[in-house]
Amino acid sequence: MAGAGVKILNKRIRSVKNTQQITKAMKMVAAAKLQRQQGKMLAARPYARKLTELMQQLAASAELTEPLFEVRPVHKRLFIVMTSDKGLCGSYNMNIIKLAHKAVDESKAAGVETAVYAIGRKGAEYFRKRGYEVFKSHEDFGGDADSSQGKAVGDDAVGAFLDGTFDEVRVIYAAFVSTMTQTPVDKPLLPIAPEAVEDEDEGKAAQDFIWEPGRDELFGVLVPLYLRNRVFMTLSEAFTSEHAARMTSMSAATENAGELIDALTLQRNRERQAAITSELLDIVGGANAL
Amino acid sequence: MAKSFKVVIVTPDKTAYEGEAVSATIPGLAGYIGIWANHAPLVAAVIPGVVTLKKDDMGSELRMAVGTGFVEVADNVVNLMVETCETAGEIDAERATKALERARRRLADMQDDIDRERARLAVARAEARLRAVGKK
Numbered sequence: 001m002a003g004a005g006v007k008i009l010n011k012r013i014r015s016v017k018n019t020q021q022i023t024k025a026m027k028m029v030a031a032a033k034l035q036r037q038q039g040k041m042l043a044a045r046p047y048a049r050k051l052t053e054l055m056q057q058l059a060a061s062a063e064l065t066e067p068l069f070e071v072r073p074v075h076k077r078l079f080i081v082m083t084s085d086k087g088l089c090g091s092y093n094m095n096i097i098k099l100a101h102k103a104v105d106e107s108k109a110a111g112v113e114t115a116v117y118a119i120g121r122k123g124a125e126y127f128r129k130r131g132y133e134v135f136k137s138h139e140d141f142g143g144d145a146d147s148s149q150g151k152a153v154g155d156d157a158v159g160a161f162l163d164g165t166f167d168e169v170r171v172i173y174a175a176f177v178s179t180m181t182q183t184p185v186d187k188p189l190l191p192i193a194p195e196a197v198e199d200e201d202e203g204k205a206a207q208d209f210i211w212e213p214g215r216d217e218l219f220g221v222l223v224p225l226y227l228r229n230r231v232f233m234t235l236s237e238a239f240t241s242e243h244a245a246r247m248t249s250m251s252a253a254t255e256n257a258g259e260l261i262d263a264l265t266l267q268r269n270r271e272r273q274a275a276i277t278s279e280l281l282d283i284v285g286g287a288n289a290l
Numbered sequence: 291m292a293k294s295f296k297v298v299i300v301t302p303d304k305t306a307y308e309g310e311a312v313s314a315t316i317p318g319l320a321g322y323i324g325i326w327a328n329h330a331p332l333v334a335a336v337i338p339g340v341v342t343l344k345k346d347d348m349g350s351e352l353r354m355a356v357g358t359g360f361v362e363v364a365d366n367v368v369n370l371m372v373e374t375c376e377t378a379g380e381i382d383a384e385r386a387t388k389a390l391e392r393a394r395r396r397l398a399d400m401q402d403d404i405d406r407e408r409a410r411l412a413v414a415r416a417e418a419r420l421r422a423v424g425k426k
Contacts, residue, residue, distance in 0.1 A: 040303070047300040050371045054333065054360060147302035147373070209364075212334040213319055221319075221335045222360065225373070232302055 006275065009268035013261055020257035026088065027250035033143065034179070034243035040145065041236045048233050051226050057209070058219050066223050067162060069192050076113040078135055078166040079104055080157065080189065080231075081127070082173035082238040083120035085139055090249030092174060092182065092242060093122040099184040100172045104132060115166070119153065119235070135160070143239045150232025158227055161190045171234055174241035180248060182241035189230065192223070293327035295366040297343060299354070299375050306375035307354070311343040314368055316361050317418070323361070325368060332363040336372055338414040340421045353378055355422040357415060374415075378423045386423075390416035 081100045083093045100116070100123065107114040118124035118137040128134050136156060141149055160166045169190040174182040211218055297314060299307040314325045317339025323332075336359045343352040359372030393412035 043304040044302055046298075046305050047302050047371055050300055050362070050369055051360075054362060054371070057333070150302065208331060209362075210330055210332045210334075212323070212332065217319075218333065218335055218360075221358070225359065225371075229302055 005271045006268055009264055009271065013264045013268065016257050016260050016264065020254055020261070023250045023253040023257060027247055027254055030089075030243050030247035030250055034240065034247055037143075037145070037236065037240045037243055041233075041240055044147075044233060044236060048229050051222070051229050055222060055226050058215060058222060066192075066219055068158065068190060068223050068227070071191050072167045074112055074167040076115070076166045076168075077107050078115050078117055078157070078160065078169045079107075079186075080117040080119065080153065080169065080171045080173075081123045082171070082235065083118070083123035083126075084242045084246075085121040085142060087122065088250065089242060089246035090252070092245035092249075093120075095182075096172060096174055096184045097123060097126050099186060101126075103170070103172060103186055117153075117156070119238075141235070141239075143242050145232065145236035145239045147228070147232050150235055151228045153235070154224070154228035154231040157190060157231070158224060166190075171231075173234055173238040174245070176237050176241045176244065179244045182245055187234075189227075192227070294346075295325075295327045295329075295368060297368045297370070299341070299356070299370040299372065301357075301372055301375050307352075307377075309343075309345075311345055311352075311368075312347065313344040315340075315342040316370070317341070317356070318361070325363060327366055329363050329366075329368075331365075332361070334361050335359075336361050336370065338411060339418045341370065341375075353422045353424075355381060355415070355418040358411075376419065376422070381419045381423050383420065383423050386416050386419035390420065 079100060081096065083096050087093070104114050104116065104127075113133075115133040115135040116123070116127045117135045118127060118139075119141060121139040124134060124137040124139055138149070138153070157169045161169055168188070170186055171189050172184065172186045175185045177183055294310040294312045297307065297309060297311045298305065312327070316323045316325065316334075317337050319335040319337055322339075323334060325332075336356060338355075338357050341354045341356050343354075344350070345352060355374075355376045356370065356372040357374035359370065362369040362371075390413065393409055393416055397406065397409040397413060
């Protein structure tokens with residue numbers, strides 16, 4: 001009988017509606033988190049800018065003899081891969097992991113021992129499952145960057161670079177282009193590239209500062225702070241991208257659910273009408289037979 | 291009235307303070323640095339301690355506990371870049387006292403040099419907090 005089809009369709013519509021409610025809620029949560037993370041990123045910029053400026057001024061007048069600038073022959077390379085802890089954010093993790101996987105394989109093919117420092121559970125699980133060396137992982141940052149995380153990761157990287165465990169450290173994360181677009185990128189972290197601290201406007205560096213204590217000591221204090229901050233800014237950008245990706249994909253999911261509901265409702269109404277028509281025919285047929 | 295200058299304190303998380311002051315005392319690596327208007331251009335390392343800003347000649351003062359970082363003085367602008375910055379109102383004195391005790395104990399039974407350095411910094415931070423709230 002046609003009535004059963006209507007019942008099944010009603011059930012499906014209800015279930016899609018439930019899913020839609022969930023995706024809608026997740027979209028709102030992601031939007032709120034995105035906004036907060038973006039605000040944080042903006043608030044953090046003045047510090048990062050000042051630190052870079054200072055780095056430039058010092059680099060312009062001091063010799064870059066810090067060990068963190070030292071370019072060594074690369075025997076062992078570390079990739080810091082920033083993914084999310086949770087899924088439901090579209091192709092966000094897949095895109096990053098694809099790039100990271102390729103980079104790691106290429107590095108290995110070139111005869112360099114390669115390890116992964118995974119930030120985010122998705123990346124950690126992926127590389128662990130496939131038998132890659134995972135140097136360390138953080139799976140509890142929860143998409144909310146703060147400067148203590150930058151410090152922890154930055155200090156790990158510096159420590160491993162200084163004691164010779166790794167000769168090069170690179171970061172792979174999703175750069176935030178816009179709410180709709182996040183592009184995975186692969187950037188060098190250590191050794192610090194001199195370009196990164198090269199001076200853009202000569203005017204400011206010309207200032208005749210009193211350095212207290214000496215430039216070299218100042219440099220020694222500044223470089224770790226600078227590096228921590230670089231890691232923190234990268235983390236904060238990666239998390240901003242994550243929330244943006246989640247928001248976009250959840251919004252798409254909500255829309256798709258809406259379309260599905262429309263299509264199912266149309267089908268249900270048709271079946272209901274068909275059922276009524278056939279019942280009427282039965283009645284008319286029965287009446288005529290009398 | 292003494293000439294004032296601009297003070298900006300930035301931390302990794304936010305711009306913690308922005309305003310005018312007639313004098314500033316900053317905990318430098320080699321001792322406290324006093325800054326008045328028209329100070330010569332200076333870049334100095336900052337250690338955990340108390341930053342005191344005199345807002346005017348009347349002696350109204352602002353005290354903040356800061357972490358490791360830098361100060362840059364140029365053209366009557368004092369830029370402080372520090373890892374943390376807390377005003378007296380934000381500091382939990384009780385917590386700071388406990389942290390101080392903890393750090394002192396740690397310092398006392400510390401063997402390792404690196405850990406000792408960290409404990410020493412923790413003591414400095416806790417002391418700075420307490421001094422900023424005027425409990426020490």
